[in-house]
Amino acid sequence: MNALRPQSWLLATLLLLLCACTPTPEPRLRVGTVPWPGNEPLFLGQELGLIPTQRVHLVEYLSSSQLLRAFRNGAIDAMSATIEEVLSLEQLGHDPRVVLVLDASHGADCLMARPEVESLSALAGRRIGSEESLLGMYILTRVVEHAGLKREDVKLEFVPLETQVAAWQRGELDAVVTFEPYCQRLADVGARRLFDSTRLPGEIVDVLVVRKNFLEASPQQVDALLRGWFATLIWKQQHPQEAMQRMSRRLGLDPLRFHEALSGVRLMDEHAQRALLTGSQPGLHTTLERMGELLRHHQLLEGSTEASQLLDIAPLLRVSP
Numbered sequence: 001m002n003a004l005r006p007q008s009w010l011l012a013t014l015l016l017l018l019c020a021c022t023p024t025p026e027p028r029l030r031v032g033t034v035p036w037p038g039n040e041p042l043f044l045g046q047e048l049g050l051i052p053t054q055r056v057h058l059v060e061y062l063s064s065s066q067l068l069r070a071f072r073n074g075a076i077d078a079m080s081a082t083i084e085e086v087l088s089l090e091q092l093g094h095d096p097r098v099v100l101v102l103d104a105s106h107g108a109d110c111l112m113a114r115p116e117v118e119s120l121s122a123l124a125g126r127r128i129g130s131e132e133s134l135l136g137m138y139i140l141t142r143v144v145e146h147a148g149l150k151r152e153d154v155k156l157e158f159v160p161l162e163t164q165v166a167a168w169q170r171g172e173l174d175a176v177v178t179f180e181p182y183c184q185r186l187a188d189v190g191a192r193r194l195f196d197s198t199r200l201p202g203e204i205v206d207v208l209v210v211r212k213n214f215l216e217a218s219p220q221q222v223d224a225l226l227r228g229w230f231a232t233l234i235w236k237q238q239h240p241q242e243a244m245q246r247m248s249r250r251l252g253l254d255p256l257r258f259h260e261a262l263s264g265v266r267l268m269d270e271h272a273q274r275a276l277l278t279g280s281q282p283g284l285h286t287t288l289e290r291m292g293e294l295l296r297h298h299q300l301l302e303g304s305t306e307a308s309q310l311l312d313i314a315p316l317l318r319v320s321p
Helices: 002-021 037-048 064-072 083-091 134-147 161-169 182-188 212-217 219-238 240-251 255-262 270-277 283-297 314-319
Strands: 029-033 056-060 078-082 096-105 109-113 127-130 155-158 175-179 192-196 205-211 265-267
Touching: 029 037, 029 064, 029 219, 037 056, 037 078, 037 096, 037 219, 037 240, 037 255, 037 265, 056 219, 064 078, 064 083, 078 083, 083 096, 083 134, 083 205, 083 283, 096 212, 096 219, 096 270, 096 314, 109 134, 109 182, 127 134, 127 161, 134 175, 134 283, 161 175, 161 182, 175 182, 182 192, 182 255, 205 212, 205 219, 205 283, 212 219, 219 240, 219 314, 240 255, 270 283
Parallel strands: 029 056, 029 078, 127 155, 127 175
Antiparallel strands: 078 205, 096 205, 096 265, 109 175, 109 192
16 A cells, blocks of 8 residues: 555646646637527528637527626626617626627518508507517617607507517507517518618617627637628628528528518628728717717616727727738
8 A cells, every 4th residue: 555655646746737737728708699680690600610619609599688688697708789788788887898790770670560550650559569678669769759659659568579479469469669580470470560770770780799808808719700700791692592591590481581581681791890890980989879869868878878988899900900
């Protein structure tokens, strides 16, 4: 027994040295999303191997409220968010940093109504369903404003995204504020499009937002995602039919209908990022300031936010010098 002790001690010492020399695995960037055509290039990129799974982990939530809760609770490090949500997160002290503009909605956010509701003004007194989210409230506010009504003129009911079609079929709602692919799913059961984001140009913009401390600690993971996003958009342009087929499967739409849904979303490539995020007066900076004013005007946001603090263009400059 005693003769073995020096060997055992030597083996234990070697194991400790080996452990000390083994590098700690880098954390993956956990990115939260919701079902939305503009997010599909992220999943396509991973399917193609252009967004490496060893660096980026995509997590899909059923609703925007679940997604925001996950970010606030630290369950994810990044998320696909609207600029309305980014401003809200900043107000709550969660240090969001916008590193990429994913898309702008140009028709893919909608208000679907029963056929007998023939105009926006006819929404007075009607039951309108919406996800319990700042985006849903903002779109509803803009809808009633276009209708010449006030928010108290309609009956708002919070309905989760995944139950909106069922609530409609049960006759519980007269109209629904939602987005693709739910616009199409409601159209399938008899709803008609009464309003969409073509009437709100530049107001509904989706961005990739990363928590500041993760961005500072693991910038290489963020860079990998940006490179993969740009490469995926190039691949999509080169293989349009195959891209539609691959992306449509996840949202449960046939390729033609997915193409229709995606036509209301303007995806932002590498060239577009330059105009939106760089320069003396970045386009997104102006959009954030304008949106902050609108949200405060409609009492959906309190206090002011310094838009320039929300943008971090270092990852973009590293991958696209």
